[in-house]
Amino acid sequence: MHFRKMQSGKVLAFEPSSEKGIGSIRGWGRAAGAGDLQAGEGPPMRELPAPPHLRGLGRRHKGRPSLPGAASSSRVTDTKSSPLTMSSIKIECVLRENCRCGESPVWEEASNSLLFVDIPAKKVCRWDSLSKRVQQVTVEAPVSSVALRQGGGYVATIGTKFCALNWEDRSAVALATVDKDKKNNRFNDGKVDPAGRYFAGTMAEETAPAVLERHQGSLYSLFPDHHVEKYFDQVDISNGLDWSLDHKIFYYIDSLSYSVDAFDYDLQTGKISNRRSVYKLEKEEQIPDGMCIDTEGKLWVACYNGGRVIRLDPETGKRLQTVKLPVVKTTSCCFGGKDYSEMYVTCARDGTDPEGLLQQPEAGGIFKITGLGVKGIPPYPYAG
Numbered sequence: 001m002h003f004r005k006m007q008s009g010k011v012l013a014f015e016p017s018s019e020k021g022i023g024s025i026r027g028w029g030r031a032a033g034a035g036d037l038q039a040g041e042g043p044p045m046r047e048l049p050a051p052p053h054l055r056g057l058g059r060r061h062k063g064r065p066s067l068p069g070a071a072s073s074s075r076v077t078d079t080k081s082s083p084l085t086m087s088s089i090k091i092e093c094v095l096r097e098n099c100r101c102g103e104s105p106v107w108e109e110a111s112n113s114l115l116f117v118d119i120p121a122k123k124v125c126r127w128d129s130l131s132k133r134v135q136q137v138t139v140e141a142p143v144s145s146v147a148l149r150q151g152g153g154y155v156a157t158i159g160t161k162f163c164a165l166n167w168e169d170r171s172a173v174a175l176a177t178v179d180k181d182k183k184n185n186r187f188n189d190g191k192v193d194p195a196g197r198y199f200a201g202t203m204a205e206e207t208a209p210a211v212l213e214r215h216q217g218s219l220y221s222l223f224p225d226h227h228v229e230k231y232f233d234q235v236d237i238s239n240g241l242d243w244s245l246d247h248k249i250f251y252y253i254d255s256l257s258y259s260v261d262a263f264d265y266d267l268q269t270g271k272i273s274n275r276r277s278v279y280k281l282e283k284e285e286q287i288p289d290g291m292c293i294d295t296e297g298k299l300w301v302a303c304y305n306g307g308r309v310i311r312l313d314p315e316t317g318k319r320l321q322t323v324k325l326p327v328v329k330t331t332s333c334c335f336g337g338k339d340y341s342e343m344y345v346t347c348a349r350d351g352t353d354p355e356g357l358l359q360q361p362e363a364g365g366i367f368k369i370t371g372l373g374v375k376g377i378p379p380y381p382y383a384g
Contacts, residue, residue, distance in 0.1 A: 088371035088373070089323065089369065089371040090369070090371050091325060091326070091367060092367065092368055093326075094127075094129075094365075094368045095365055096362060097118070097125065097134065097365055098364040099116075099121070099346065099347070099349065099366075100120045100348065100350045100364065101118060101121075101331065101348040101349075102116055102118055102331060102346035102364060102366065103116065103119055103144060103145065103189065104116055104117045104145040104332060104346070105290075105333065105334040106146060106379050107334055107335065107336030107337070107344070107378070107379060109378060112128065112130050112338075113126050113127060113128050113129060114126070114127045114129065114344050114366065115146050116344075116366065117144060117145065117146055117156070118143075119143065119144050120350065121138075122138055122141060123136050123137065124143055124156060127366065129336075129337070137165070137167065139156075139172060140158075140159075141158050141159035141161075142158070143157065144157050144158075144189060144190065144200075145157045145187065145188075145189055145190030145200055147190065147198060147379065147381070147382055148379055148380075148381040149164065149384075150381040153167060154167065155198055155222075155382045155384075156172070157187035157188075157200045158172060160177055160178050160179045160187060160202065161174045161176065161178075162174070162175045162176045162200070162228070175226045175384070178202060178218070178220050178230070179202050179218065182204070182216055184205050184213070185203065185204055185205065185216055185217065186202065186203065187200050188201055188203045188217070188239060189201065189238060189239045189241065189289075189290060190241075191242060192379065193243055193250075193270070193380060194243055194247045195267055195383070196381065196383025197221045197222065197223050197224070197382075197383075199219070199241055200219075200221075200222075201218060201219040201241075202216075202220070202235070203217040203235065203236065203237045204216035204217065212237075215233075215234045217233070217234075217238045218231070218232065218233040218234075218238075219232055219252070222382070223270070223384070224382070224384035225384065226384055231272055235254050236254055236255065237254060237255040238254060239255045239288065239291075240252070240288065240289060240290045240291030240292075240301060241291065242293045243293070244297060245293070245297050247267045248265055248267075249263065249264065249265055249314070250263040250265040250272050251263075251291065251293070253288045253289070253291060255288055255304070256287075257277075258281045258287065259277045259279065259280050259281070259288070260277070260279040260281075260291070260299065260301060260314070261275055261276065261277050261278065262275070262277075262278045262314060263275050278312070278314040278315075278317055279312045279317050279319070282319075285303045285308070285310060286304060286306035288302075288303060288304075289302045289303065289330070289331050289332055290302045290332020292332075292333050292334045293376070294311075294335065294376050294377075295340075295374065295375045295377060296374055297314070297315075298312060298314070299313075299314055300333050301333075302333045302345060302346075304348075305329060306328075306330065307324055307325055307327060307328040307329075308322055309322075309323050309333050309369075310323075323369060323372075325345060326360065326362060327362055328347075328352070329348040329349070329351065329352065329363065330345055330346075330347045331348055332345070332346045334379070335375060335377070336376070340375045341372070341374075342369070343369040343372060344367065344368055347365065347367070348363070348364060349364035
């Protein structure tokens, strides 16, 4: 997600885009360029009030800006209640992709590749970890998440549509459309559950730089038979999601709540209930974004504007570990590699001024973290 502070002390949320909707997805459009950004249309927007601990964020100071990890590409901070050795952790930028807003990293074991998207650039990317080459498919609207498909190919959330994506012929087919009454909305983060349902939530698109209408989003899931269920609305920025190892708990983030929430989960029906908060972010952690789970049942959350990923124990509500990166706008994370012992982290460039980009030459790149001492689990494929 893109969040920015204004001099008035208001925190605003936005995702740049040159279009409001997906349009036709029978063909493929070009990538959006810098000159394509336009103010959108829609109902009157209002600024988002900043929580007290974020007021003043982003104000200019004399001298060089202080950025997490700016002096080093391998920077680790506190390890609470964890036996991990800090010096064993290595952070490297494996791909300088210059994503405007990189998101939704997904490891594809069959091809030893990392899938990810660049939302406002309307690109789905696949990085081959062996050849180090990147392939891209450009779509006609902001693409916010991508996932594996059991029958081959991928699925993606494009504009307000759940779509099937064929990599070979560069084609997309709409499987379902949501928020038809909200022309200014688009999907955001998405992930497939253990039963093969594709969960994804929506949010309002910006109508000017850093302006978003609140409470316009909802959470949905696309079932294998292509019907869609809506779980709840009044969402600000639908974001990170994952499931507990026993599949009985669904974890979810609405970014502007500054909370990681949990629901009881019925794997057979896909129903959720009993919402509660399992972790509230602290001041320096900033805004929760994408999320994944490890084989010990602990959650890893990328912190937008915090330049870090944090490891949480959802049962105790405690932060166990913080790993800082040399970029500020960290957006999401996943495990991958041959044994899922590597963590991949996406980040964004949009919303960073030229001075900030000089201090963060790897902003918008893909990072790999090794030596964490824990592993992740393979992603679930969509069953439809």
